[in-house]
Amino acid sequence: MDVNNVVEKLVWEHLDSVMAQKPDMCRCARCQADVVALALNHLKPRYAVSPMGYAITRAEIMEQAFLVNVLVAIAQGVEQVYRNPHHDEVT
Numbered sequence: 001m002d003v004n005n006v007v008e009k010l011v012w013e014h015l016d017s018v019m020a021q022k023p024d025m026c027r028c029a030r031c032q033a034d035v036v037a038l039a040l041n042h043l044k045p046r047y048a049v050s051p052m053g054y055a056i057t058r059a060e061i062m063e064q065a066f067l068v069n070v071l072v073a074i075a076q077g078v079e080q081v082y083r084n085p086h087h088d089e090v091t
């Protein structure tokens with residue numbers, strides 16, 4: 001069974017709308033992944049296993065206005081990647 005970080009799902013879901021606020025931001029896969037990683041470093045993970053557990057954890061997160069923190073963390077990640085993108089690195 002998979003263990004999922006509900007916060008990670010939330011970050012991916014809102015990535016587009018936050019990046020849309022910075023029109024000249026690079027949207028390549030590397031930059032998007034970097035933004036998500038930076039955002040998640042600032043957020044407390046919440047893990048869930050079953051679909052039911054996922055729904056409950058998610059409802060709890062919404063109730064705590066956790067979404068605002070998520071959006072702020074994504075915006076900070078966008079700003080950081082915008083100034084210092086890593087997509088030219090040889091991997």
Ligand SMILES: [Zn+2]
Pocket residue numbers: 026027028029030031032085087
């Ligand atoms: Zn890029």
